[in-house]
Amino acid sequence: MDRRTYLGTAGITGLTSIAGCLGEALGGNESGDAGDAGHPDAVLGPPETDLSAATHPSYGDEYPSVTLPDPLSGETISVEQFEGDRTVLMTFIYTNCPDGMCPALTLRLQRAQQAAVENGYEDEAAFLAMTFDPERDTAEQLRTFADRRSVDYEADNWHFLRPERYEKAQSIIGETYGLPEESLKKNYDHEYENVEYTFPHLPYIFLVNEAGIVERMYRKGNSVEVSRLIDDFETVVNG
Numbered sequence: 001m002d003r004r005t006y007l008g009t010a011g012i013t014g015l016t017s018i019a020g021c022l023g024e025a026l027g028g029n030e031s032g033d034a035g036d037a038g039h040p041d042a043v044l045g046p047p048e049t050d051l052s053a054a055t056h057p058s059y060g061d062e063y064p065s066v067t068l069p070d071p072l073s074g075e076t077i078s079v080e081q082f083e084g085d086r087t088v089l090m091t092f093i094y095t096n097c098p099d100g101m102c103p104a105l106t107l108r109l110q111r112a113q114q115a116a117v118e119n120g121y122e123d124e125a126a127f128l129a130m131t132f133d134p135e136r137d138t139a140e141q142l143r144t145f146a147d148r149r150s151v152d153y154e155a156d157n158w159h160f161l162r163p164e165r166y167e168k169a170q171s172i173i174g175e176t177y178g179l180p181e182e183s184l185k186k187n188y189d190h191e192y193e194n195v196e197y198t199f200p201h202l203p204y205i206f207l208v209n210e211a212g213i214v215e216r217m218y219r220k221g222n223s224v225e226v227s228r229l230i231d232d233f234e235t236v237v238n239g
Helices: 101-118 139-148 166-176 226-238
Strands: 067-069 076-078 087-093 125-131 158-161 205-208 214-218
Touching (some): 101 125, 101 226, 125 166, 139 158
Parallel strands (some): 087 125
């Protein structure tokens, strides 16, 4: 499958760094059905909010693939490997997020993971959380973060994705997924001690069907109703 690369616009990449995370001022969720006439490869109908003009993938688009290590399992994970097999929820986090946005995103994936187990479709689901702060998000840090949020990271359906360096993470976020590039302030030595920096982070969750097509892009993924997210996810899994 040919993959699209989404390039951020100059206006988006001009974001300046602030403490914590951003998102509330950047529009609503791509959620809710606008009618029955949808994309031929999608299960859900079109969303209420048309995000097709955005730089990031939206309803009906092919979801770009990345291949990254999962530091907890020791595996190398490709988003594309789930095509034809699993429905995917994917988000982007960092464990030092100071205002609760990244824990809220993780919680929603964890609740969807729990629902998948309870309803017997855990083998048809995949939950991916990519860190864009690899210098601090070590395997140990990610494991602690997961434990505190009841994530079953030993399940075959949950993977933390960790680029080798921040610059790689920035490239994936900005160029592959077309999300606004994070402006970064950091001050550290070559051993990554005394790291001090902040990210403006956008709280996005992608719902991708097993054909690799975006069903929903939740732009306020940290506040989307858990029941709505699970209902959408289950509908796509069963579709």
